Amino acid sequence: MKEYKIIDYETRYKDALIRFIKSAHPDYSDVYIDFCVNKAEGHFKSTIVIDDNNNIVGVHLWFNTTIKVNGTVLPTAWGHDTFLNIEDRKYIGLDFILTIRNPYAMGIGLTDINEKIQKKSKAPLLENYYNIFCFSIWTPFLFLLNHSKKNRPLKVEDIRANGYTFGLTKSVNEISFINGGFWYKDYVDADLYRGEDFLKMRFFENNVFDYYVYTEKSNKVPCYFVVRPICYKRIPALLLVDFRYDISKPYLLESILKAVKAIAFYNNLGLIMTTIGDKNALKFYDNIFTLKRKTSIVYGKKLRLNSTSTMPITPADADIDYHR
Numbered sequence: 001m002k003e004y005k006i007i008d009y010e011t012r013y014k015d016a017l018i019r020f021i022k023s024a025h026p027d028y029s030d031v032y033i034d035f036c037v038n039k040a041e042g043h044f045k046s047t048i049v050i051d052d053n054n055n056i057v058g059v060h061l062w063f064n065t066t067i068k069v070n071g072t073v074l075p076t077a078w079g080h081d082t083f084l085n086i087e088d089r090k091y092i093g094l095d096f097i098l099t100i101r102n103p104y105a106m107g108i109g110l111t112d113i114n115e116k117i118q119k120k121s122k123a124p125l126l127e128n129y130y131n132i133f134c135f136s137i138w139t140p141f142l143f144l145l146n147h148s149k150k151n152r153p154l155k156v157e158d159i160r161a162n163g164y165t166f167g168l169t170k171s172v173n174e175i176s177f178i179n180g181g182f183w184y185k186d187y188v189d190a191d192l193y194r195g196e197d198f199l200k201m202r203f204f205e206n207n208v209f210d211y212y213v214y215t216e217k218s219n220k221v222p223c224y225f226v227v228r229p230i231c232y233k234r235i236p237a238l239l240l241v242d243f244r245y246d247i248s249k250p251y252l253l254e255s256i257l258k259a260v261k262a263i264a265f266y267n268n269l270g271l272i273m274t275t276i277g278d279k280n281a282l283k284f285y286d287n288i289f290t291l292k293r294k295t296s297i298v299y300g301k302k303l304r305l306n307s308t309s310t311m312p313i314t315p316a317d318a319d320i321d322y323h324r
Helices: 011-024 030-038 086-100 112-120 139-144 196-204 251-266 279-288
Strands: 004-008 047-051 056-069 072-084 105-108 125-135 159-161 164-168 190-192 212-216 223-232 235-245 271-276 291-299
Touching (some): 004 086, 011 030, 056 086, 159 251, 196 212, 223 251
Parallel strands (some): 072 105, 235 271
Antiparallel strands (some): 004 047, 047 056, 056 072, 056 190, 105 291, 212 223, 223 235
8 A cells, every 4th residue: 555645845846746737737837837836835835745656646735815804814825726646535535635624724616516515514615706797798799709719918098987097007016005905994804915915926926817907097096906818618708807996985896897898898808707705896796797606615714704704805816817
């Protein structure tokens, strides 16, 4: 019988881990794999499984971040890209699952089977989350668009919506931040961090995709949003990757969503997609987005959340963005 070790990832395993992820996920780009491995260490270290030949046979990765829950700032992490070789699962699978459980961490995008397992094991879940879709042009015209698997660069213009002008920014220094990067203040139970260093790491210094970051040009209204072009079932589409705004001015969200729709329209992108969990803003989404598909979040017990907790998310959380 083979022997195994389940250990914290260390940089000396970097090359071996890159090779393992490539073999497990041949469709992943080299840029994405490098990004994941470079983020594999942090407050919570990613986990690897080593067999008796010192080969990596399994991995569980973390994207580390910070969250404010009911006024208390806590470290947290999003689990992603968990994989264990099929032939090794019967020997080490259960130990692996038990080891990677983290009382401060979260996961999203559960498969139907995974969600049933989580519910059966009475794992805590947040369930008021939606992947949402919107047609930016009259539906029959979708078939006239240039369908392709290749994303096209966006034609960038200043966008006016509800009296605000949103313009592209190339530097995080052009964005006004509030509340120390916890934008939602006391309006929600759990607020995921969006400070200057997060945006710099996630969008301005990230080469996985070409991100388009917009902010209000007068700089008097703290807000930003991030989009990128994608192809969904060969339909040219726009993904709303992330956004934040001064929550005391809820009409700002409506302006941001209208600006996103205008960007899609001007670039002949027939569909807009995003992921949300902002209950207070659902009325604005209902005015613009037409199709919804529910998704769930599993969370660690030490985060002090419960099934009714409010926690806004976007595709910039976890690895949602990277698999669209």
